[in-house]
Every structure is written in C-alpha cells, then in structure tokens.
Amino acid sequence: MAVAVTLVRMKLAILRHSTKGQRGGMMASGGVLGLLFAAGTIYLAFLEGDWLAAAYAVWMLGWIIGPVFSGGGDETLRPEFFSLIGLPARKLAAGLLVSAFVGVAPVISLIALAGMVVAATSPVNALVAVPAMVLQLAVFVLLSKVAVALLGIALRSRAGAIGAGVINGVVLAFLGQAWVFAVAFGQGSQIPAFVRYLPSGWGLLAAQGNYLALAAMAVLIGLLLAAWAALLTRRAGANRPSTRGRRPMRAGTGREAVVAKELRTWSRDLVRNHQLTFALAYGVFFAGAPLVLGWTGMLPWAAPIFIVMAAAMTANLYGTDGTSLWLVLMTPGSSDVRGRQLAWLVTVGPVAALLAVAFTLLTGGPWALILTATAALLGGGAGMVPLIAVYALVPGTDPQKRGGNPLRTSEDDSALTGLAYLMLLLVGLTGAPAVVVAILFGWWGVAAGLATGALCYWGLGLLAQRRLAARGPELLHMMRTGRRPDGGESSAFKLPDMPKKQRMLVMFCWSLGAIPLVPQGVVAAIFVSTGQLRQSWFLATYMSPGLRWPVAIAFMLLGLAMYGVGLWLPHRAKKAPAREAVYD
Structure with missing residues (x-):
C-alpha cells in the first residue's frame, strides 16, 4: 500500500x-x-x-x-x-x-x-x-x-x-x-x-x-x-541484432547510397516494419469494412487510404533517426532528401499499385478515380513526408537508446499525434485537385494525377532539400537538446499559448473536420457522380437531384473551413507576440 x-x-x-x-x-x-x-x-x-x-x-x-x-x-x-x-x-x-x-x-x-x-x-x-x-x-x-x-x-x-x-x-x-x-x-x-x-x-x-x-x-x-x-x-531486455549475412551495399553515387541505406532501414527497423504493416492493414480493413453491408464501392480505395496512412506514420522521418542527422550534414552532396523520397516511393508504391489494381478488378471500377488518386497521392506523400519532417521535426529518441517501449520514439507524444493528423490532411489535399479532374473529366484525371504527383515529388522535395541545407545545424541542435536555438518550442507543430476556449476549438476542428470533408463530402460526391444513391449515412445521396451536389460541396467546404480554423487560430496566436514586440 x-x-x-x-x-x-x-x-x-x-x-x-x-x-x-x-x-x-x-x-x-x-x-x-x-x-x-x-x-x-x-x-x-x-x-x-x-x-x-x-x-x-x-x-x-x-x-x-x-x-x-x-x-x-x-x-x-x-x-x-x-x-x-x-x-x-x-x-x-x-x-x-x-x-x-x-x-x-x-x-x-x-x-x-x-x-x-x-x-x-x-x-x-x-x-x-x-x-x-x-x-x-x-x-x-x-x-x-x-x-x-x-x-x-x-x-x-x-x-x-x-x-x-x-x-x-x-x-x-x-x-x-x-x-x-x-x-x-x-x-x-x-x-x-x-x-x-x-x-x-x-x-x-x-x-x-x-x-x-x-x-x-x-x-x-x-x-x-x-x-x-x-x-x-x-x-528492459534489448533487441538482439541479426547476425545473418547480408549482401554488401553497392552504390555508385551519394543518392544511391542514401536509397540503399533507407531501404535497409525499412527492412531492418522493427518500428518501421510495424508502421508499414499497420498502414497496410488499416487501409485494407477500413476499405473492406462496408462489405458487411454488401457494399463493395469502397474496397478499391484501400490503396489511397494505405498511402495516406503510411505517410502519416512516417511524418517524423528525420526525428526518428535521432542524432544521426549529423552524418547528413557532413555529406551535403549526398542528396539525402531525394534518396529518402525514392526509398519511400519504392517501399510504398508497389504495394499501393497492387492494391489499386487488384481491388478495382474485383469491383469493376471506378478505374479512373482510383488510378488518379493512387498516382497523385504517391507523389504527394513522397514529397510531403520529407518536407514536414524538416519543417515540423519532433526530437526523437536515438534508435539505439529506445527503452522497453519501442513505440515511444519521442518524449512529445502529443506533437507526434498532431503531426500524424496534419499529415493525413496535407497528403489528402495533394491528391484532391486530380481527383476533382477525374470526377469531372474521367480518364483525363489520370494524366492530372501523374502531373500533380510528379510536381509534388519534385517541388516539395526541393523545398525540403533547401530547408535542410539552410537550417540543418539548428535541426541537429534541436535533436540533441530538445530545444530550438532561439529558446522556442522544440516542435513547430506545437500549439502556441492560447485561451482555453480557442485551444478547445482547435482540437475540435482537427478531430472532427474529417467527418464533413471526407465521408459526407468527398465520398458522397463520388457516390452522386456514379449514381449510387441512398448509401447508408451519406446525406447527399438521399437528397433530391437538385440538392445532391450542393449538399456534398457544402460538407466539403465545412470540413475545409474547420481545418482552416484549426490552422488559422494557432498561426494568429504565434504572430501575436511578434506584433506586441514591434509595438513595444
């Protein structure tokens, strides 16, 4: 006692x-x-x-x-x-x-x-x-x-x-x-x-x-x-390293070396094994659950869901590597960001493509929408993961120092959870324009998905590369000490000081904004466009013909507005101290 x-x-x-x-x-x-x-x-x-x-x-x-x-x-x-x-x-x-x-x-x-x-x-x-x-x-x-x-x-x-x-x-x-x-x-x-x-x-x-x-x-x-x-x-027992023989790593360029290192990390790091398997199981079961109702329309969406969840689980890519970031900073010509992008794409892409083709064949469509979403989200995820990893890095525990709970890769669990939710939204938004094109113009959406995916891969990766080159020492300092050099918060994702009512509103918007945006908005719009009416709880499918699209669009706007409020209030609170300092 x-x-x-x-x-x-x-x-x-x-x-x-x-x-x-x-x-x-x-x-x-x-x-x-x-x-x-x-x-x-x-x-x-x-x-x-x-x-x-x-x-x-x-x-x-x-x-x-x-x-x-x-x-x-x-x-x-x-x-x-x-x-x-x-x-x-x-x-x-x-x-x-x-x-x-x-x-x-x-x-x-x-x-x-x-x-x-x-x-x-x-x-x-x-x-x-x-x-x-x-x-x-x-x-x-x-x-x-x-x-x-x-x-x-x-x-x-x-x-x-x-x-x-x-x-x-x-x-x-x-x-x-x-x-x-x-x-x-x-x-x-x-x-x-x-x-x-x-x-x-x-x-x-x-x-x-x-x-x-x-x-x-x-x-x-x-x-x-x-x-x-x-x-x-x-x-307290430690992980036992594998003593199995491995083929030697051969690489002709710095980027190839990064790709080889990342691919071996994906295959050897048990936490990454767990994250990737978790994302795959979540995507397949989440899309397959409506089979209980006899509805197969959501099954092909297992691939896009898997991609978005895989990106969310790996959002803190540099943070989970710990202070090994100093190796990257000491070899600036290694194209580390591009190598990590390619390794992520090689790891996630084939599985997503297999899911998209297999489940779309089983259900008979919609081919244009699924291929569009898969292509756009793969590029968006490969671009957004390193970008968020360097802009909103959460200091993590060095892999060799992980304790008895391997799931705890950082001391700041709330920041990691928030980072995962933010990634779900951002990666989803990278695929939204191409999906809209596919809904309106059919197979032209596939070309739009390939174009936006390639643009996100190249453009977001370039931004991440420049950020890493410009702020690398500060990121390493934050990884080592848990604090920014200027004394600020360790994570760019952390909420600033705000009134409790505003903080509660932000949490409400982040937690529930996906309901009007995705199921009642995007999914309902897909049902309306394909003529699948009176589908379970999707309100737009029960409306009269003249109200179906307005209701679906209104829900999408509501979801975007909720996420907008959830991002704008913290942004305004962060700017307030700077404005007060100027006036003082």
Missing part, C-alpha cells in the same frame, strides 16, 4: 506541473471531447438492446489500440525509473496500476461506465454497479498495459512486429468504421448476443443481476496483474 500511495503522489505531482501551458490545454481539449463521447455512451443506456454493451466493447478496444497512436500510452511513471530500487515485480505492477487510475482518460472512462447505474435493473443492482464500474475500469487499464507490454516484446522480432501491425491496424480501422457495424446491426434484429459476454460487458452483467460477473472480473484482474508483472521483468 505504501508503494501505491507514493506512486500516486508522484503521478499527481507530475500532472500538477504539466497542466500548465500547451499540455494543459491539450488535456483540457481532449477531456471535453472525451466527455462528449462519455455522454453519448450513457445515452445508449436508455435504449433497448445491447447498445451499451457494444459501446463498452468499443471503449475496451480504444484502451487497447489507443497507445499505438500515442507512443505507448500514458507512461508518466515508467517502470524503468524503478528498476534499481529492487521492488518485487508484482508489488511494482500493483503500485503502477493504482497510479494509472490518476489521469484524464481513466476519469472519463469511469464517467462513461456510469451507464451501468442507469442500466441497473433494481436499486440493489444500482449499488452493485458502483464497484462494478471500478473493476471494469481496472480491466480496461490492465488490458492496455498488457497490450503495450506484449507489443513491446513483439517489436523485438520481425514476425512479431508484422503481426502486431496487422492486429493494431485492423482494430483501429474497426473503430474508425464503427458506423458500418452500427448500421449492419441496426438493419438486423439486434446486436449479437456475444457482445454482452466479452470482458467489456461483465460489469454491465453484474449491474443487471449476474453477480458472478464481479468474481469473474476480480479473477481476470488478478491474472492480468500477474501477466503484467511478468512482462515488466522482460521489458
């Missing part, structure tokens, strides 16, 4: 000092969004059927898969910090578990679990629901901790990294396409009964009179705690 109390006090002290400035604003904004989701979950408790059990299953999946996008989850107190104290693994795991309940995410999850009280079948069961909420939250937290620990061990081998990438990609795609399964269940008689008996639904079973579920949760918590304690003892 003393260990747990000490760890809780440490966690509270750290959080108390980290709730100021940008991190505090990010926590507040995320808390507001979380409260909205929690309120929606509680609302489901008033509906008939197993909607609440299904919602808790989604919350459980979020706890398991969330750490993949947030650098390994909440590790305010890392197990490595206490490795020299000599605490027994089980005692340390129990103390870390208790401290894990301190934070924004556990509080919001506990509020969402209050739906058990609403769903209780009697006053006595309403009282039982209170301990059931706590036990259910403990199950969520421990599942998250065990999943992160297992993933860390999996990332020590290539097979494990690939397998973990597939699982994580499928689960995250399921969360992103939850509406598909909601519609599928809504068209049927009820949600499948097995959802109630998943570990996420045991607390709800207890609140509805099945008290054995409380004992089952207690047993599960004990097993998960023991598993986590055992995994903590293996966390």
Whole structure:
C-alpha cells in the first residue's frame, strides 16, 4: 500500500506541473471531447438492446489500440525509473496500476461506465454497479498495459512486429468504421448476443443481476496483474541484432547510397516494419469494412487510404533517426532528401499499385478515380513526408537508446499525434485537385494525377532539400537538446499559448473536420457522380437531384473551413507576440 500511495503522489505531482501551458490545454481539449463521447455512451443506456454493451466493447478496444497512436500510452511513471530500487515485480505492477487510475482518460472512462447505474435493473443492482464500474475500469487499464507490454516484446522480432501491425491496424480501422457495424446491426434484429459476454460487458452483467460477473472480473484482474508483472521483468531486455549475412551495399553515387541505406532501414527497423504493416492493414480493413453491408464501392480505395496512412506514420522521418542527422550534414552532396523520397516511393508504391489494381478488378471500377488518386497521392506523400519532417521535426529518441517501449520514439507524444493528423490532411489535399479532374473529366484525371504527383515529388522535395541545407545545424541542435536555438518550442507543430476556449476549438476542428470533408463530402460526391444513391449515412445521396451536389460541396467546404480554423487560430496566436514586440 505504501508503494501505491507514493506512486500516486508522484503521478499527481507530475500532472500538477504539466497542466500548465500547451499540455494543459491539450488535456483540457481532449477531456471535453472525451466527455462528449462519455455522454453519448450513457445515452445508449436508455435504449433497448445491447447498445451499451457494444459501446463498452468499443471503449475496451480504444484502451487497447489507443497507445499505438500515442507512443505507448500514458507512461508518466515508467517502470524503468524503478528498476534499481529492487521492488518485487508484482508489488511494482500493483503500485503502477493504482497510479494509472490518476489521469484524464481513466476519469472519463469511469464517467462513461456510469451507464451501468442507469442500466441497473433494481436499486440493489444500482449499488452493485458502483464497484462494478471500478473493476471494469481496472480491466480496461490492465488490458492496455498488457497490450503495450506484449507489443513491446513483439517489436523485438520481425514476425512479431508484422503481426502486431496487422492486429493494431485492423482494430483501429474497426473503430474508425464503427458506423458500418452500427448500421449492419441496426438493419438486423439486434446486436449479437456475444457482445454482452466479452470482458467489456461483465460489469454491465453484474449491474443487471449476474453477480458472478464481479468474481469473474476480480479473477481476470488478478491474472492480468500477474501477466503484467511478468512482462515488466522482460521489458528492459534489448533487441538482439541479426547476425545473418547480408549482401554488401553497392552504390555508385551519394543518392544511391542514401536509397540503399533507407531501404535497409525499412527492412531492418522493427518500428518501421510495424508502421508499414499497420498502414497496410488499416487501409485494407477500413476499405473492406462496408462489405458487411454488401457494399463493395469502397474496397478499391484501400490503396489511397494505405498511402495516406503510411505517410502519416512516417511524418517524423528525420526525428526518428535521432542524432544521426549529423552524418547528413557532413555529406551535403549526398542528396539525402531525394534518396529518402525514392526509398519511400519504392517501399510504398508497389504495394499501393497492387492494391489499386487488384481491388478495382474485383469491383469493376471506378478505374479512373482510383488510378488518379493512387498516382497523385504517391507523389504527394513522397514529397510531403520529407518536407514536414524538416519543417515540423519532433526530437526523437536515438534508435539505439529506445527503452522497453519501442513505440515511444519521442518524449512529445502529443506533437507526434498532431503531426500524424496534419499529415493525413496535407497528403489528402495533394491528391484532391486530380481527383476533382477525374470526377469531372474521367480518364483525363489520370494524366492530372501523374502531373500533380510528379510536381509534388519534385517541388516539395526541393523545398525540403533547401530547408535542410539552410537550417540543418539548428535541426541537429534541436535533436540533441530538445530545444530550438532561439529558446522556442522544440516542435513547430506545437500549439502556441492560447485561451482555453480557442485551444478547445482547435482540437475540435482537427478531430472532427474529417467527418464533413471526407465521408459526407468527398465520398458522397463520388457516390452522386456514379449514381449510387441512398448509401447508408451519406446525406447527399438521399437528397433530391437538385440538392445532391450542393449538399456534398457544402460538407466539403465545412470540413475545409474547420481545418482552416484549426490552422488559422494557432498561426494568429504565434504572430501575436511578434506584433506586441514591434509595438513595444
């Protein structure tokens, strides 16, 4: 108990000092969004059927898969910090578990679990629901901790990294396409009964009179705690380098050497293996999820989705390489940016082309749109990745110094997550002009996609090359120290000091702007153009002929406006100190 109390006090002290400035604003904004989701979950408790059990299953999946996008989850107190104290693994795991309940995410999850009280079948069961909420939250937290620990061990081998990438990609795609399964269940008689008996639904079973579920949760918590304690003892183990013979690297020019080095990094770095497999699994499953409704129209879009996600996962290309950046600066004629662009294209391009051709053949089209989007996005991704990597570099951990959690490649998880979301938007925008041409003029869009892709590859790469040559020493300084030479923030993506209301508005726009822009705007416009009407939740497909295009365009403009506000408010806040300095 003393260990747990000490760890809780440490966690509270750290959080108390980290709730100021940008991190505090990010926590507040995320808390507001979380409260909205929690309120929606509680609302489901008033509906008939197993909607609440299904919602808790989604919350459980979020706890398991969330750490993949947030650098390994909440590790305010890392197990490595206490490795020299000599605490027994089980005692340390129990103390870390208790401290894990301190934070924004556990509080919001506990509020969402209050739906058990609403769903209780009697006053006595309403009282039982209170301990059931706590036990259910403990199950969520421990599942998250065990999943992160297992993933860390999996990332020590290539097979494990690939397998973990597939699982994580499928689960995250399921969360992103939850509406598909909601519609599928809504068209049927009820949600499948097995959802109630998943570990996420045991607390709800207890609140509805099945008290054995409380004992089952207690047993599960004990097993998960023991598993986590055992995994903590293996966390400090280092990756074992492969001793297999390799063909010698042959390169006639500096650019060829960079390409060869990057291709070997893509094949050897287990984190990159995981990222690429994750992007592939996400794209295939996200596009294939509507098959549950018997709709094949989205399947060919697996290739564009894979390209955009691969770009987002590798947005911090230079940051993840650590201080090896000094090698690039000492060999200025190596064409490092161009070499990295070509290696990225060679790694992602063949897989994307195979997906585009195979799935479009299966569905019979639309050939022009898919080929256009694939060509444009490949060029846009290959140009945007190095550009964002040098303009919004987030200092990362040197690969040889990565700890027991390989997913944590940087100390600034919020900046990495924001960088990934920004990349999703920017790469998507590089393909938008060519897609519009394909919608309006058919096969001319393919030529437009090749042209815009080549232009983005050359132009954005040139900008990245010039930035690296002009600001290379400053970037290396930031990689080494975590601070800019001028004392500013370490990441260009970080939000400046802003009022909390504006910060919350920015987070709202970034988080939800994709809904009106992509599904209700771009995808609905594609349906309207191809004559596919009355498609699930796409509003424009239900409108009268004269309103279909206006509604789709209005949603696209709304999404762009939300992203515009999300970018303009931070830009204005960054300019404000400069204006005040001039006036002073």
